[in-house]
Amino acid sequence: MPSLKALRTRINSVKSTQKITSAMKMVAASKLRRAQAQAEASRPYAERMERMLGALAASVAGSPAAPKLLVGTGREQIHLLIAVTADRGLAGAFNASIGRATRTLTRRLEAEGKTVKLLAVGRKGRDFLNRELSSRMIGDVSYAGKRRIAFTDAEDLALRVTAMIEAGEVDVVTLVYNQFRSVMSQIVTEQQLVPAPIPEGAGAADALDGATYDFEPDEETILSRLLPQNLAIQLYRALLESSAGFFASQMTAMDSATRNAGDMIKRLTLNYNRARQANITRELIEIISGAEAL
């Protein structure tokens, strides 16, 4: 049986841990709201971009001059995986599941004889991949210390990817990130960015009752500008989803940590009271038997 003093110290330390976890939970909850709002605000642009891209792609598809970002380099040999994680931990399995998914995908691609290159976004992912798959790493990006992710951050990343595609360094680009489904569930998603998946239905023609768009300047020029922009917005969307997912995951993790700490405090307090009462009883017995002996 631990001494009363030892129990008291433990109760106090668990209590302060609980204070920290519950504060972190509150902070994560408020950051989550902000991140979610930001993710929602980016949606209109992405939707309209998709509509335009659909209209354009439909009219360029099949032409030999189609840009590489749309149709790829024509090979499937070198895969670039972009793993999006957070910069911080204490968020349950959030970062680990991305790491694991990336590792599985890398192993699978390599088993098929492909070459894999890795780009890590976020400190946690970088650390994990450096440990496990360091020979495939070609770089990392971190947004640590930024209050919010700006579109220009995604643009820079998109420029880097575009340069690699144009130089023929990579053939296929896949993004691995946590999709924000709800506060309770973030789903690890693998999304192919290049060659760009053509939006379903390329529905512009329906919206116009069969009429087609005129382009100014020509389709190819517009497309050569629109595609990098589309890549940037896709990356931006993934970064925002991932950041909302991170806070959701952190909130859930901290919530259960707070609850566990509560349970522990209850158990320790019970032990403490038992020990205290046992002490009192023992002292009483000592006094009574002392008095009887006289």
Add this chain to the structure above:
Amino acid sequence: MPVALEIVSPEKLLLSRPVDMVVIPASEGDMGVLEGHTPMIVMLRGGPIDIYTGEQISERLFVAGGFAEITQERCTVLANEAIPVAQLSRAEGQRRLAEAEAAYAAADTSDPTIEDTLLDRIQSARAMTEVAEG
């Protein structure tokens, strides 16, 4: 007979309302959009978007480039940024111009795509300075 005008940036929906007419800075010259315009997808250069109520310009916004989708009943502008002209500053325009020119001088201009992008940046910064001056 209004046109449903939408101006969207990646970070938010900036404006969405019916307007009488809008003039957008298309890459090959300004374009007035009224209801029933033929469907088009155009690239934008840096310049002002003029929103007309009746015969008058009721609002002016500066866009630094982007794309626009025009159909019979709507006009959607995808811009990286759109700033109300009243909030533009000449100093900011000049700072950007200097930056863009420095980037152009430093860059490898043998690649036509890079050259085009940088030239567009310079044009957009120039337009910003001009619009700011009124």
